[in-house]
Amino acid sequence: MKWLYRIGSALMAVMFAAPLVWMLMVSIKEEGMKIITVLDWFKPPYSLAVYNEILTTTKLSQWVVNSLFVAVVVTVLTVIFAAMAGFALSKVPFRFRTFVFFFILGGLLIPGEATIIPLYQVAKDLHLLNSYSGLIIPALASPVAVIVLKSFFDGIPNDLLESVQIDGGGFWRIFTSIVLPLTRPAMASMAILTFIGSWNNFLWPFLSITDDNLFTLPMGIPTLMGQYSEDYVKPMVINAVASVPIIILFVIFEKQIVKGISMSGIKG
Known part of the structure; x- marks a missing residue:
């Protein structure tokens, strides 16, 4: 067999x-x-002449940098905030903890498209449109990351954490020295999934960005593809440039992706 x-x-x-x-x-x-x-x-x-032409005569390379910058910042901040929130919900006793958990869980029931109009209005009032901040800040709230990381933190024995408290360690020491090292597969999984989600995000950048110098790849690629509808090579070059970073990411972190997803039970 x-x-x-x-x-x-x-x-x-x-x-x-x-x-x-x-x-x-x-x-x-x-x-x-x-x-x-x-x-x-x-x-x-x-x-490689077409690569040279595309990278020198278009803003594709700048859009790659924009996408990388936004995706990296969103990934780092999302994982940090989600880990802190998940740890608090799992191991820190406070009033209304159950209510806060179900409130965050309720965020999974609301489709992202339903919040686009109020989100756009808030971003406009805060003057976040056409800026990196406008691309990054709305993407930092991730109920999925909070819930998944909380489920991993729940699996850490409380006796282990209490032993650290007996030695005089506070919640911050428990979080950084005990909890984070034990949940690296889950955090790696959420980091990679968050990066890919940010890299492929189209709707919010499409609504919030009009300056082509701030375009991300999902926004910029359609503007270029329309110019080369009769050609095969140039569209493939554009897609190759957009795909290579994600392929490299998967090759480097393949084990972490598989292990993290299998442990967290996330489905594609």
Whole structure:
């Protein structure tokens, strides 16, 4: 039976990898190449001229930097705030803790689209539109991250935390020295999922940003794709540039992604 699983896994891997390989191969072809058969997509000559053209004549590289900056800041701050909130809900006794938990849990029942209009009005009143702050601040509230991290914190024995308190350690020491090291897989999982969500976010940047110097990739790519509707190579170059950071992220943190998702029970 093992060989059946291996063959099935190999076939699934080829199925998912084939579009990526095809995209990368087409992106290094020369413009105007005649394509008669499928194999022509993979035959030389190869060239990086289109990459150079796209990166030097468009604002794609700037949009990549914008997306990276926003995604990294959102990821770091979201995980920090969610971890602190989850720890408080799990291990810090205070009044109305159950109410606060269900209040945050209720945030999962509200679709993001339903809050767009009031969120836009608040951002406008606070003069956050057309700014990095306007892209980052609304994305920091993540009920999913709070609930998932709280569930991990609940699994830490209270006896372990009480032993630290007996030695004179406060909640902050417990949080930084005991809780965080024990929940690194969950935090890595939430960090990666948050990064990908921010990287792919389109609706809020589309509504809050009009300055093309502040565009993120999901906003900027459609403006470029419309210019190259008759070409194959340039759209593939654009998509390759947008996809490579996420591919690299997955390759580097593959084990953390799989372990964190399997432990937290998150479904795609």
